[in-house]
Amino acid sequence: MxxxxxxxxxxxxxxxxxxxxxxxxxxxxxxxxxxxxxxxxxxxxxxxxxxxxxxxxxxxxxxxxxxxxxxxxxxxxxxxxxxxxxxxxxxxxxxxxxxxxxxxxxxxxxxxxxxxxxxxxxxxxxxxxxxxxxxxxxxxxxxxxxxxxxxxxxxxxxxxxxxxxxxxxxxxxxxxxxxxxxxxxxxxxxxxxxxxxxxxxxxxxxxxxxxxxxxxxxxxxxxxxxxxxxxxxxxxxxxxxxxxxxxxxxxxxxxxxxxxxxxxxxxxxxxxxxxxxxxxxxxxxxxxxxxxxxxxxxxxxxxxxxxxxxxxxxxxxxxxxxxxxxxDTDSKIEDEGTMLAENLKGAIEFENVNFGYVENEPVIKNLSFTVNPGETVAIVGATGAGKSTIINLLSRFYEINSGVIKIDSASAKAYQLHSLRSQIAVVLQDVFLFADTIFNNITLQDPSITEEDVIEAAKKIGVHDFIMSLPNGYQYNVKERGVMLSSGQRQLIAFLRAYVSKPSILVLDEATSSVDAYSEQLIQDATDIITKGRTSIVIAHRLATIKKADKIIVMDAGEIVEIGSHKELLQKENGYYRNLYEVQFLQQEVA
Missing domain, CATH: 1.20.1560.10 (ABC transporter type 1, transmembrane domain)
Known part of the structure; x- marks a missing residue:
């Protein structure tokens, strides 16, 4: 009109x-x-x-x-x-x-x-x-x-x-x-x-x-x-x-x-x-x-x-x-679900999922895999393999072209959209912080999360000392996009933000790929804590995270080429993961 x-x-x-x-x-x-x-x-x-x-x-x-x-x-x-x-x-x-x-x-x-x-x-x-x-x-x-x-x-x-x-x-x-x-x-x-x-x-x-x-x-x-x-x-x-x-x-x-x-x-x-x-x-x-x-x-x-x-x-x-x-623009994700995503066990299942950001240019092709409740699953592959796309589809930021994504045996579309996303926490590689205090960036203005909750969570994952070393502590203003903090510090804030939301499903998108060694160790320790007892999907970049995963999914050009544990995949001669490990990860381990 x-x-x-x-x-x-x-x-x-x-x-x-x-x-x-x-x-x-x-x-x-x-x-x-x-x-x-x-x-x-x-x-x-x-x-x-x-x-x-x-x-x-x-x-x-x-x-x-x-x-x-x-x-x-x-x-x-x-x-x-x-x-x-x-x-x-x-x-x-x-x-x-x-x-x-x-x-x-x-x-x-x-x-x-x-x-x-x-x-x-x-x-x-x-x-x-x-x-x-x-x-x-x-x-x-x-x-x-x-x-x-x-x-x-x-x-x-x-x-x-x-x-x-x-x-x-x-x-x-x-x-x-x-x-x-x-x-x-x-x-x-x-x-x-x-x-x-x-x-x-x-x-x-x-x-x-x-x-x-x-x-x-x-x-x-x-x-x-x-x-x-x-x-x-x-x-x-x-x-x-x-x-x-x-x-x-x-x-x-x-x-x-x-x-x-x-x-x-x-x-x-x-x-x-x-x-x-x-x-x-x-x-x-x-x-x-x-x-x-x-x-x-x-x-x-x-x-x-x-x-x-x-x-x-x-x-x-x-x-x-x-x-x-x-x-008048109709560009919303359908939200016709009636189920509330409460007390999720965290089981995830992709069944023959196909998706492309542009029509006739598929990024995910006939993708099928299962994540059991409480498992930590790593997804590896070259740039453009479709790893981050899986996260976008799981949170329903984009609609799949065909197939079905299930969470606790129910289609993701059966859940109310707001309820579903409240149970999925994502830590991205490029962390976005608002021009606000650290406390508000962690809670995102959620009135149900108190300062005591944040402090307790920060102590558990080992970032409380870092925050208290800043002027005004949790009330420190990080300015636009968090420019007052280093990349590693922004990642730690993002981990704490995910942790205090108490999600049923945790997603880490190459969260340690651009940080220094000290921050990486803090993040690895935090990862061990926040992934414990909950379903976690890790877009892998660092070797330590991949080794600890219960399952590793290896992707290439939008398709799964291998699935198994770290040891199982290394035993495959001329395997995709083994070649990737020898070229990239072994060099990091030696270094």
Whole structure:
């Protein structure tokens, strides 16, 4: 649905969808609408009181009652100010409530996406949708929708009053109106396209900057500063050009609108003073001319503002279209399971599983193996053999193409997704830590895990001393992605994070492949503790872990080529594992 709106100047369907988010705040919505109506009603009070003051008091020099007129003018002004204050505040308040709810829905929806979605979507663009695009939607309420309604109502009231008072003078004021309406329409269409380009370039800019800042080490290691600077310069120029186009359209339209307004004033003054408009009996009074000049400005000013606010509305609509495109994206793992993964024994069975990240490019081929409860199983193989893919499939980050994965003799799909993943803890080779304290990175804000639980677990696996050696101990802030810690220290935090979650199934994905010898020993000791008594799958890289495994699965090109214990596999002459051991692991053992 959302994509179909981009070619239109305005999508009523999309607009209604945005308005649906105001339902929880309908009383505020109605109050803002009422304020807009009342503002329109009082818009003619001041011009009329000016006319009365001029024609009935100033020109004839009759000052009796003049104070009353001034008091009425002050009263009308105060009422208008109060209504304007209420209107602006609650329109903005409503907009902020709407985007808060919309942002929550978007974020919640994004967290349920398959990993495949994030594999193909730029992080910078998703950040743009969740932050700046949604903030732009707020302007629909604060500067677009209600302001336009208020201005339209003012125009209707002013025009009706003008016709009621003098239809001939009103026709004079409306001579240039068709030209203004045509110019406004052309302007709106041009700005719609311009704003689409602006949002596209903002998204590209955010994506580029986010990726380069994240990968700054690579940029500097390979001396790509100048190259990336030139690429950024090109993207930045496109961003500038997109905004300049909107400025160009504004610079054309608004002077034209001002010129038309000035022509209208000149016509009213000329005809009002020179031409007899009332059947030749009297010339138009000075106060009436002043009133019509003021009313014509109140008629044309909202028209100019409507064009401007329509730009704001259009920009908000473009942003909403992009946001709803993500919300409408159906990229979730099916969660139709009814079973709770409680008290799992940890039995795992892959039966004829096939999977590929890209269609017709299989990564796992007819894979079948069994892991008994409490076993530690190592999976080895060359890069690209499909080892890490098994972890992704076990946790249901991706859907298998065929076959079945069973946990405790039940299909993994039979379990509720959240419940299943709560029983599987994963320690990745590349540990991700949030810009937060060590304690929060361990518990991940789980209120059921206390600091005492964390300290006790840390002592058991031998990382308590390391944590306490840091400033503020468990309250030490590791900064973004854990940059304040070494690779080995981040791995130890990840082990502790997995341990305190008390999983039924533990997965270690080459968790010791990039750490120093001291950290490796700590990790090996921690591995012995956290794998004891629970089903564990180890994507193996270090020899010590492989030797202790109950079973070793050897993979090549997405298929199992050998299964057995360390000793059994070494006894196979010309075996895949034996060759791998002699080439890689034996060298490490000798070293």
């Amino acid at each position: 959302a994509d179909k709106t981009t070619g239109n100047a305005f999508s009523l369907r999309l607009f209604k969808r945005i308005l649906a988010y105001t339902k929880p705040y309908r009383f505020t919505y109605y109050f803002v609408a009422l304020s807009a109506i009342l503002l329109a009603a009082v818009s003619i009070a001041m011009p009329y009181l000016f006319k009365v003051a001029i024609d009935e008091h100033i020109v004839p020099k009759e000052y009796e009652g003049f104070t009353t007129v001034l008091a009425m003018m002050i009263g009308a002004l105060m009422i208008e100010v109060l209504l304007q204050l209420s209107f602006i505040f609650y329109a903005n308040w409503l907009g902020q409530q709407v985007i808060r709810d919309l942002r929550l829905k978007l974020f919640d929806h994004m967290m349920g996406f398959k990993m495949k979605y994030f594999d193909t979507s730029a992080v910078g663009k998703l950040v743009t949708r969740a932050v700046s695009d949604i903030e732009t939607i707020a302007s629909i309420f604060s500067q677009g929708l209600f302001v336009m309604i208020s201005d339209l109502l003012k125009m209707v009231v002013v025009l009706g009053f003008m016709f009621f008072y003098s239809w001939r003078l009103t026709l004079v004021a409306l001579i240039v109106m068709p030209f203004i309406l045509y110019a406004t329409r052309v302007f709106q269409k041009a700005m719609k396209k311009a704003f689409e380009e602006v949002r596209t370039q903002v998204s590209n800019l955010n994506s580029f900057v986010q990726e380069r800042v994240t990968g700054m080490k690579i940029v500097q290691i390979f001396n790509r500063e100048k190259i990336e600077y030139e690429r950024f310069k090109e993207i930045n120029n496109k961003h500038r050009n997109a905004w300049v186009r909107t400025v160009w359209y504004n610079s054309i339209f608004f002077p034209i609108a001002e010129m038309a307004s000035s022509i209208t004033i000149a016509l009213i003054v000329y005809i009002g003073f020179v031409v007899n408009l009332d059947r030749g009996s009297l010339l138009v009074e000075i106060g009436t001319i002043v009133m019509f000049i003021d009313l014509s400005q109140k008629l044309f000013r909202p028209l100019r503002q409507i064009a401007d606010k329509f730009n704001t509305l259009q920009m908000g609509m473009v942003a909403a279209n992009r946001v709803f495109t993500i919300i």
